[in-house]
Amino acid sequence: xxxxxxxxxxxxxxxxxxxxxxxxxxxxxxxxxxxxxxxxxxxxxxxxxxxxxxxxxxxxxxxxxxxxxxxxxxxxxxxxxxxxxxxxxxxxxxxxxxxxxxxxxxxxxxxxxxxxxxxxxxxxxxxxxxxxx
Amino acid sequence: xxxxxxxxxxxxxxxxxxxxxxxxxxxxxxxxxxxxxxxxxxxxxxxxxxxxxxxxxxxxxxxxxxxxxxxxxxxxxxxxxxxxxxxxxxxxxxxxxxxxxxxxxxxxxxxxxxxxxx
Amino acid sequence: xxxxxxxxxxxxxxxxxxxxxxxxxxxxxxxxxxxxxxxxxxxxxxxxxxxxxxxxxxxxxxxxxxxxxxxxxxxxxxxxxxxxxxxxxxxxxxxxxxxxxxxxxxxxxxxxxxxxxxxxxxxxxxxxxxxxxxxxxxxxxxxxxxxxxxxxxxxxxxxxxxxxxxxxxxxxxxxxxxxxxxxxxxxxxxxxxxxxxxxxxxxxxxxxxxxxxxxxxxxxxxxxxxxxxxxxxxxxxxxxxxxxxxxxxxxxxxxxxxxxxxxxxxxxxxxxxxxxxxxxxxxxxxx
Ligand SMILES: Nc1ncnc2c1ncn2[C@@H]1O[C@H](COP(=O)(O)OP(=O)(O)OP(=O)(O)O)[C@@H](O)[C@H]1O
Ligand SMILES: [Mg+2]
Numbered sequence: 001x002x003x004x005x006x007x008x009x010x011x012x013x014x015x016x017x018x019x020x021x022x023x024x025x026x027x028x029x030x031x032x033x034x035x036x037x038x039x040x041x042x043x044x045x046x047x048x049x050x051x052x053x054x055x056x057x058x059x060x061x062x063x064x065x066x067x068x069x070x071x072x073x074x075x076x077x078x079x080x081x082x083x084x085x086x087x088x089x090x091x092x093x094x095x096x097x098x099x100x101x102x103x104x105x106x107x108x109x110x111x112x113x114x115x116x117x118x119x120x121x122x123x124x125x126x127x128x129x130x131x132x133x
Numbered sequence: 134x135x136x137x138x139x140x141x142x143x144x145x146x147x148x149x150x151x152x153x154x155x156x157x158x159x160x161x162x163x164x165x166x167x168x169x170x171x172x173x174x175x176x177x178x179x180x181x182x183x184x185x186x187x188x189x190x191x192x193x194x195x196x197x198x199x200x201x202x203x204x205x206x207x208x209x210x211x212x213x214x215x216x217x218x219x220x221x222x223x224x225x226x227x228x229x230x231x232x233x234x235x236x237x238x239x240x241x242x243x244x245x246x247x248x249x250x251x
Numbered sequence: 252x253x254x255x256x257x258x259x260x261x262x263x264x265x266x267x268x269x270x271x272x273x274x275x276x277x278x279x280x281x282x283x284x285x286x287x288x289x290x291x292x293x294x295x296x297x298x299x300x301x302x303x304x305x306x307x308x309x310x311x312x313x314x315x316x317x318x319x320x321x322x323x324x325x326x327x328x329x330x331x332x333x334x335x336x337x338x339x340x341x342x343x344x345x346x347x348x349x350x351x352x353x354x355x356x357x358x359x360x361x362x363x364x365x366x367x368x369x370x371x372x373x374x375x376x377x378x379x380x381x382x383x384x385x386x387x388x389x390x391x392x393x394x395x396x397x398x399x400x401x402x403x404x405x406x407x408x409x410x411x412x413x414x415x416x417x418x419x420x421x422x423x424x425x426x427x428x429x430x431x432x433x434x435x436x437x438x439x440x441x442x443x444x445x446x447x448x449x450x451x452x453x454x455x456x457x458x459x460x461x462x463x464x465x466x467x468x469x470x471x472x473x474x475x476x477x478x479x480x481x482x483x484x485x486x487x488x489x490x491x492x493x494x495x496x497x498x499x500x501x502x503x504x505x506x507x508x509x510x511x512x513x514x515x516x517x518x519x520x521x522x523x524x525x526x527x528x529x530x531x532x533x534x535x536x537x538x
Contacts, residue, residue, distance in 0.1 A: 110225065219471040223471070
């Protein structure tokens with residue numbers, strides 16, 4: 001069974017809808033309150049990055065089922081400017097916008113699986129998975 | 134949307150009850166500094182009991198508000214941060230090291246008084 | 252199984268069983284089943300061999316074998332009893348068939364091997380599976396029990412709680428500990444929580460990292476975490492590994508930690524007058 005849905009990120013308020021949607025799904029999947037907060041926060045980070053750096057993009061949600069575990073897969077995708085130095089943006093404290101620079105490295109720590117793909121001039125895709133404990 | 138700021142003697146009390154979006158957070162920062170300036174308050178308690186998500190942006194706004202208020206002569210204490218929120222902040226790598234905290238509003242007020250007496 | 256072979260085996264089942272029982276009994280010397288009474292051992296062997304023979308007649312009737320396996324698992328018999336026993340059985344049976352059959356050609360020989368293997372293998376498989384299923388079950392139960400033991404929170408007095416940590420801390424457990432810690436602090440409204448690591452055998456960078464994170468989370472929700480029970484060798488490893496614990500209070504013993512917890516919560520222990528047994532008081536009263 002795969003449930004797919006998505007939220008488009010264009011306005012600031014979409015960040016709030018995106019994370020609320022993620023929290024709802026996480027709750028239904030049986031995640032505890034702490035993991036719900038982790039997932040919602042990770043989505044918030046990814047959605048805000050889209051809003052700040054790419055202006056337009058979307059967050060996809062997917063329920064993934066494997067033989068002995070279930071999880072939620074979040075994909076943040078945009079056709080924005082992309083990222084030049086993939087290593088750099090994963091460093092704690094690196095920011096081009098005066099932020100804390102905690103977003104991407106934070107998402108990696110909040111989730112179980114993290115993948116960042118980006119091509120300058122083309123866009124950025126971040127995939128993150130969290131398994132139900 | 135605006136977050137109400139209450140005045141009690143020399144203190145300002147704020148209880149955040151909504152899911153903070155960026156705009157509301159920024160507006161709150163401005164409103165609070167304005168109110169400190171006008172009222173000459175020496176202490177502020179921001180209660181976060183009903184906040185169920187603080188991401189790196191909101192954390193930065195809150196951290197900034199503490200530093201800015203400090204510059205204006207008002208001590209800020211954050212109270213009621215939920216366990217789930219605290220753990221998420223730790224995972225994010227946001228430690229808010231120089232932000233005073235207390236378990237609840239009541240203890241926040243006690244802490245303010247202690248800090249101001251020192 | 253071809254009728255000829257089947258007949259050989261079934262007609263002489265007593266002889267085959269006798270040979271097997273003899274071999275098994277010899278093997279037993281030095282085995283850890285030696286603590287089992289000879290009576291029980293022999294009756295179990297007999298039941299085992301009967302079950303094996305029954306499986307030729309009714310290959311689908313596994314319920315009996317299952318019941319047998321379950322019982323000896325519960326009695327704590329080693330898995331090697333089953334595997335060794337069936338290995339011997341295979342050997343004894345093949346020997347027996349070979350001596351019974353008049354002409355043994357290579358083709359015939361390998362056929363006999365296959366036939367006996369086909370008979371014995373599924374039994375081995377089934378019993379081994381049952382053993383391992385049972386182990387997995389036990390392991391998952393123990394895991395659950397461990398999780399429950401994992402991190403109790405003890406409210407000693409108003410606003411002060413203690414969390415004793417015992418055993419090895421891995422990432423999974425660290426998360427659990429942190430959750431219990433924070434929920435407990437909220438629930439008991441404790442201003443100070445003493446985290447006692449006397450029972451943690453090794454504090455490496457990973458464990459220290461988790462402990463620091465827990466202490467920081469406690470600070471975020473508005474309480475103070477004091478780390479107590481730092482043994483000399485742990486203090487040494489912490490410093491040698493370059494771990495910085497200067498940001499939050501530590502004490503060598505629970506007692507000292509409790510003392511500072513009292514100070515933080517503005518309290519102190521006062522001896523009641525009538526119970527003082529101070530030397531000077533006693534001397535004074537003699538005057
Ligand atoms: N979708 C994106 N498109 C282009 N650049 C991006 C994207 N996401 C992140 N970046 C770049 O990566 C940097 C690091 O991102 P990260 O989210 O870790 O920190 P931040 O957004 O600057 O600050 P914070 O998230 O802590 O408020 C950003 O400053 C930006 O330059
Ligand atoms: Mg960001």
